Amino acid sequence: FKIENCEIQVFVRDDASTPDTTTTVANELIDVQKVNILVGTASSGAAATLQGIALANKIPLIVAPAAANDITGVNFNEYTFRVSRNNYQDAINECSALTKSYKKLIQIAADYAFGKGSAAAFRDACTLQGATFVADDIFAPLTTTDFTPYMEQIAKSGAEAYIVTWAGAGFVALMKAASDQGVTGKIALGTTFVNNAVMPALYSNYIGTTAGIIYAYKAPKNEINDFLVAQEQARYKTVPDLFDADGMNAALMIAATLKKTNGDVTGDVLVKAMEGLSFDGPKGKVDIRPEDHVAIQDMYILTLNNLTDPNADYYTLVETTRPEPPCLLPEALKARCGALPYGTLTGK
Incomplete structure (x- = not known):
């Protein structure tokens, strides 16, 4: 790959969403391949491991697609950025649709960082938009195979929808x-749509369900998305x-950063260039917040029409949203948040 006259080498490794493997492959990429930027990973737990490695080596990490708050x-840390959305953006997007039809809610989530962060965000976002949670949040181990006792709680809860x-x-x-x-x-399902x-x-x-989604290929209308669709179909x-x-946004962020630094790949120079960076991607404009490195981006509310289309054209676009989550930095870094709401959407 080339950006103008700058050659870009891309190394791909599979960490199997396992922190120990993440450590092994990340250290090999840094120590042997001498990479300047890390991108990954799917698991929020493995991403946390990658964050520590990036910080120790002063190499920027662009997280995608892990979503944990x-x-x-x-x-x-200052070397961590993301192009993936976070739990709060999911929640704000989904609650904007869910609370138009349902006001009494209950939720179940996996008992780890991603699930707990999502539950907190949904409770905040849906409550702010006029809903009430009729019971405490239900957390089940990620290894659960029998959800009967949890569904019994939901069935008896009096909720109109469950998240x-x-x-x-x-x-x-x-x-x-x-x-x-x-x-x-009996009780409506309130959750975001998933992969095709x-x-x-x-x-x-x-x-017939209307819900939120991170990305569906027919939703954005722009030349970059058209390019992504055409290339996936052709290749x-x-x-x-x-x-x-x-994935494409991570590549485009790297390209925009290197243009801004004139090819300088020194860690602190890259970080300075990435903070506050804006670039266009398949979902439209992406803004990297300088305060906390969250990626502000378009998301979508869709209605599910069918599940039989051979090209996964399942939806009708209802609305494009652009969720602005609160700043969730630790107390010691609260000053970085500036005027952003801190901790919750209301800042209270």
Whole structure:
């Protein structure tokens, strides 16, 4: 790859979303390949490991697609940036649709950083938009295979809709338990849409649902997204999926940064260039907040029309949103937040 006359080498490693493997491959990339920028990873837990390695080596890390608030919250360091959204952006986007139809809510989430951060964000965002949570949040171990006791709680809660935050295979078992316990059809599902491959298996009972999503390839209307769609179809005979825009945005952020530094890849020079950077991507303009390195970006509210289209053209666009989450830096760094609301959307 080249940016003007600057050659870019890209090394790809699979960390298997395992922190120990993340450490091994990241150190190899830094010590052997002498990389100047790290990009990754899918797991929020592994991303936290990567953050420490980036800081120790004074190498910028661009996180994608991991979404935990903690990445640019309690685990923040000056070398950590993100092009992925965070839990709060998911919640603000989804709650803008959910609370128009449902006011009594309950939620279940996985019992780790991603799930807990998401639950806190949904409670804040949906409450601010007029909803009430009828019970305490339900947290289940990520390894859960039988969700029956949790769905029994939801079935008896009196909620009009239940919010689910779950990344991984357990979602299938969760949906089965919802059906078995009479939750499906009685209480609305309030969760964001997921990747194309699993939508038919998980959402077959929810045609007509309106919900949020990070990215769906038909939603943005711009030349960069058109390019992404055309390239995916030409190279891989498929259409872009949920996280593909994150990958392209990471590349575009690197390109914009190197142009700004005139090719200087010194760590502190790259950090200075990335803070406050704006660039155009497949979802439109992306703004990297200088205060906490959160990526402000467009997200979407869609209505699910079908799950049979061969090109995964499942949705109708309802609305494009641009969620602005609170600053979640640790207390010691609160001064960096400036005028941004701190800790919650109201700052209280």
